[in-house]
Amino acid sequence: MKRNFLYTELSNNIATLIKNGVLKEGDRLPSVRMLCTEHGISMNTAKRVFLELEAQSLIESKPQSGYFVSRLPYKKLPLAQVSSPSLINGNQEPEELIHKIYANMGNTDLTFFSIGAPADQLLPLAKLNKEIILATRSLSHSGTAYEPLQGNEKLRRMIATRSLTWGGNFDENDLVTTAGGMNALSFCMMALSKPGDTIAMESPCYSGILQLARSLGLKVxxxxxxPITGIEIDALKKVVSKINLCLLVPNFNTPLGSCMPDEHKKEVVALLAKHGVPLIEDDVYGDLYFGAQRPKCxxxxDAGGTxxxxxSISKTLAPGYRVGWIAPGKYKEQILKLKLVHAISSTTITQEAVANFLKTGRYENHLRKLRQTLQYNYQQYIDTIAEYFPEGTKTSRPQGGLALWVEFSKEINTTILFERALKQNISISPGRMFTLQNQFENCMRLSLGLPWSETLKQKLKLLGRLAGS
Amino acid sequence: MKRNFLYTELSNNIATLIKNGVLKEGDRLPSVRMLCTEHGISMNTAKRVFLELEAQSLIESKPQSGYFVSRLPYKKLPLAQVSSPSLINGNQEPEELIHKIYANMGNTDLTFFSIGAPADQLLPLAKLNKEIILATRSLSHSGTAYEPLQGNEKLRRMIATRSLTWGGNFDENDLVTTAGGMNALSFCMMALSKPGDTIAMESPCYSGILQLARSLGLKVxxxxxxPITGIEIDALKKVVSKINLCLLVPNFNTPLGSCMPDEHKKEVVALLAKHGVPLIEDDVYGDLYFGAQRPKCxxxxDAGGTxxxxxSISKTLAPGYRVGWIAPGKYKEQILKLKLVHAISSTTITQEAVANFLKTGRYENHLRKLRQTLQYNYQQYIDTIAEYFPEGTKTSRPQGGLALWVEFSKEINTTILFERALKQNISISPGRMFTLQNQFENCMRLSLGLPWSETLKQKLKLLGRLAGS
Structure with a gap:
């Protein structure tokens, strides 16, 4: 069903050359200009070819030198499978498992491959502290007063401005702030569904989203x-007339790290709009792209506001600040009302601090560094896994974000591995967390948000040894 | 149906003497010791007599001198009526009215008799700022990391310790923090009800609580x-078998400022428990007592944990911090799960700052001052209303809290008065806000949380003139 645009054809050809070993690790690719001349295409089309290949982590750009075949050991680590859940209402909540994982969150002796946010060594703590102090001084009541219902205006303006890079085209009135990203999803789900309704999602999917839907009485x-391009649109087509709501994390979702190509995004939005199904889009990882350009959303x-x-800033800056937001399209009034009755307002000081941090441009600098670190970690993880994990291990190919999905051969059970790893002070996220069905028992999610070190490498190696024994 | 305890008999006798003018404004009452000797009662009973009279604002204590008849001009300002809503499911939401009131919240030219929190002149801003800065320094990740799910442990310990004064007897494990008081009520209501269920409440009742219940699809x-003793227990008895849930603000609720006597609290808890109906108790004003002692809850x-x-601290310290909590009794697991899926955690920095503020003892000093200010304001409001408001005006007798309920004679419509007052830069809360039925059209709520001044007195006088013309 995918459309064969000129640039996808060309990028597929080059991808095949890389995967077949015709183009080798470190090989330099032709320049954009050369590609234009050779194939008689425009500069724009040539650029998109490279962006596409970069998004698939097959090539990487080096400043001033051009594009090179990246050094990922694909031959050793095959791509994880496309998931194949049943298209039914799943109700096998892995509650006990999740409870166990959260119960160990306070244990400072553990290595948290299970954590869903960047470690604080990767965050600009001193600069953030400064912004907090400035906020108490500059806010008219030192931040003790309620914020306006819609949220800090400066913050909304900054988010609107940043959205221009991916075609958001908002102004501050199009946005409503919330107490973090989950709170944003919670308001959206509450506004657009009633118990007994059906919601469609990715599989595997972040456990918090599954729990939220179940807690509101929804069928999932x-x-x-x-693992690379996100949901299978044909599957969505099969169920679209039966669902009331859809929630997707199109950019670098956890745990897969997949990124829906633009044409897929466009097609899904049109399909859902045609059937009157609102789409909740969780873009909390969108700024953490490994490629050259921030992906669209x-x-x-979205022409119709659905x-x-x-x-939020919980995956890039400070989860503890509880700063998130929604551009609710035509559902703004419902969202505002829910915010009023469930929360009144968000924390005044942290919203102001983040607004100012965004305004100074420090956020862009920080993001640039964070993206480099995450991509570097990803390479180290892949190298270590290729070397030390059991035969038959497959992985996802995250094009951004904080998560790497590891798929073992069928006989390895990650719920058991979780228990065994915990005894060695290692915490992982077993695959079974990320579904309401009985699947992914041989998978796990690893967080890329830890600072890479020899110790971390040893822990990862140990994890591989535990899995294989 | 009320039981005639020895101390209520005695306090009723003295109350009658005051109301009939036998005991006059400023008259000194017998000492506790004298009362014991005269009536052959214990010291404890004698003390409870005075506490009861003080709770009704009939007498006031002066340090080192004893009790005196208070100078409230009761004869000029009769007590507001006991409300008489129909015991049916109300569904007349005053949405448009509430929308109008909130739409003007940002206008700094207005005098906000409608505000539900203390003005920032009554708050210890400099000390709070200091705690925020200290929190960023002392927290292990500068407050950027998620808090543990149950909330800041130090804060929970401080709340537990403070609860000993009114028989809470908690430890930190009995408490769960939330992003403010409404968020606490929202989790409780979501945990204990499903759409179509019926909830019982006071009438008049804070509009946010009514909206929350309606938003969750509950019948109210x-x-x-x-206005003095809270809900009529006989009415609750009539409906108790039909309700799934009850929410009360037993101490100094808004807008009435009533305080349920201990025996009423006890009786209501037993009645609800007998019928298996959980009680959500909103005690957000409990620390703002005008009498000598903090009332019980x-x-x-609560023997059975229901x-x-x-x-929260939103009515005493800093609404913008979004710091609240729940002692959920036997529903702790449900509350924790809701917090996890809808919020993940509360704002780390503000919870820590409040924990430390409570720990230093500054909170008790602040509360002492705040209570004196509110009680002083109450006296000034009553004097001004008695002098300048139209014939037939009645008021509540708040025994604490932030609200005074004003009841005009029937021909005065406060929804119209609201519009007229707004043109004079005065914002009030019309009575119709506080109900889902057609009642209280001749009532309004005034906030006691504004700093008293000659300007404020003139505004109040002008409001009285507008009402009467």
């Missing part, structure tokens, strides 16, 4: 999801 | 409520 349909293609774009 | 039964009489005690 998990969609087959490709489903919201970029996409609710949600994001 | 408003109970007749006495329904939670003080009372969910909720409170």
């Amino acid at each position: 349909i998990e969609l087959p999801t490709h 489903c919201k970029s293609f 996409v609710l774009w949600c994001s | 039964i408003e109970l007749p409520t006495h 329904c939670k003080s009489f 009372v969910l005690w909720c409170s």
